[in-house]
Amino acid sequence: MTTTLLETCQIPPQPCSAAAAELQLPLSFLDIVWIHSKPIRGLLLYKYSCSESHFLETLVPKLKESLSLTLKHYLPVAGNLLYPLNTADHKPLLRYVSGDSVSLKIAVSGGNFDDLVGNHPRDADQFYDFVPEIPPATEDSEYKIVPVFALQVTLFPGRGICIGLSNLHSLGDARSIAGFMQAWASISKLAGEDEFPTKHGESPPIFDRSVINDPLKINSIFWEVMKKIPFTPSSSPLPTNRVRATYTLHQSDIQKLKDFVLAKKPGLVHVSSFVVTASYVWTTLLKSADAVEDDDHSTLEYFKFAVDVRERVNPSVPTNYFGNCLGVGIAEIEHERLVDEEGLLVAAEFMSKLIENMVNNKDEALKGAENWMDGSMKHVWARAVGVSGSPRFDFCSADFGWGNARKFEVVSIDGERCSISLCKSNDSEGGLEIGLSLPKERMDAFAAIFADGLKL
DSSP states (O other): OOEEEEEEEEEOOOOOTTSOSEEEEEOOHHHHTTTTSOOEEEEEEEEOOOOHHHIIIIIHHHHHHHHHHHHTTOHHHHSEEEEESOTTTOOOEEEEETTOOEEEEEEEEOSOHHHHTOSSOEEGGGGGGGOOOOOOOEEOSSEEEEEOEEEEEEEETTTEEEEEEEEOTTTOOHHHHHHHHHHHHHHHHTTSOSSOOOTTSOOOOBOOGGGSOOTTOHHHHHHHHHTTSOOOOOOOOOSOOOEEEEEEEOHHHHHHHHHHHHHHOTTOSOOOHHHHHHHHHHHHHHHHHHHHSOOOTTSEEEEEEEEEOTTTSSSOOOTTBOSOOEEEEEEEEEHHHHSSTTHHHHHHHHHHHHHHHHHHOTTTTTTTGGGTTSSTTHHHHHHOEEEEOOTTSOGGGOOSSSOSOSEEEEGGGGGSSSEEEEEEOSSSTTOEEEEEEEOHHHHHHHHHHHHHHTOO
16 A cells, blocks of 8 residues: 655644634643543545545645634644643643644555445554654743644545544543534535534534532642653554454344343333443453453453543533543443353443433542542553443534545554444444454454344
8 A cells, every 4th residue: 555645734723813822721630631641543534536636736725724714713723732841840731822733744545445444354554554643742941842633634536535633632532523623624615614613503612621620629639640650752553463343233233232131121221322332342342352362250341431521510511612521431340240141231231320320410420530540440441441432423424525424443442452432333324333453363253253142
């Protein structure tokens, strides 16, 4: 596969009399928790027949102009993370100053686009040709200055377009980044209209960190832990020695799993699509691991998932808040119970009750958050199966005028011990797509067990 980089440019926000010349945002405790995390990397893949000349002469100028217009409403995206050199006296912050910009790469590829958007196992390394690296950090007398966002647009002539994005997690969560991408797409499709797009009821983002209530001073608790960890730039995970594949649970499959669980556990209240999907994938992953490697069946297994808590805390946080506003749900069950024939029921019951409690009780959403960094959870974070993405925040609906994206690949799960991506299915109404990155032998075992388990 040959990918040729044609241009690297910097796109600043379009000047505006109402825009701030400088914007500084302290990190909330929900931002600081992510400060040492690897960047989130994703690829939006659009099926769109386009020549290289049309791409360069028409689409690229339009994308640049609309990106500049969009950044006017999202100044922190064009800014930097400032990490203090003196961590004893200063805390990190996000800062935008006039002249800051987003790195945008333009490329053309002779790769097999149809292979990239397929569901079958594919070499994970090939996707990195289309993922932009966060530009390197610089320093001044007080701070390391780290760009927070980068983009790459790659044309596959006659086949499609890929938009790659990388962002520091401390910039914002999936709702925030998806909102930015959808705003950029809308402004581009509307041929550079200057106003913030509100046709779907969206509101301009707000950045005020004071909306995150922190009576326990968790911000300071987290910083005491985080400042002792050396701040190092992220490195590429290549070679991954993995394959990527996508599995679809159709609406009929999800309903079948719900019916199976409710027939055995009729008292459960919150048997959602997420509950049965997460439970089914979790138990299948553990069975596939047992099939290819020796593991300790007496150990505890963990499944962790992020929960958007904007509307689940008191006082609530506006839905258009741009930043991190995530709680965490953790299921903890013995390995042998999950790989047993009743494993799906065990997982679904635990997860159903956990989520019901978090949804119905606003005091539960961030309960115990002050202990997230105290070391007692270290073994959980190390062993847990995690989820990246959510069907609620639909990256694929970002339509630049080429229709919805055919696929959204969460490339950053390559760097996790075991993590899945989850999003709406574009091919199956009401279905969900599960993205996995695993060594090939384990992926083959997962595929067989996944298909067999749906023969309920």
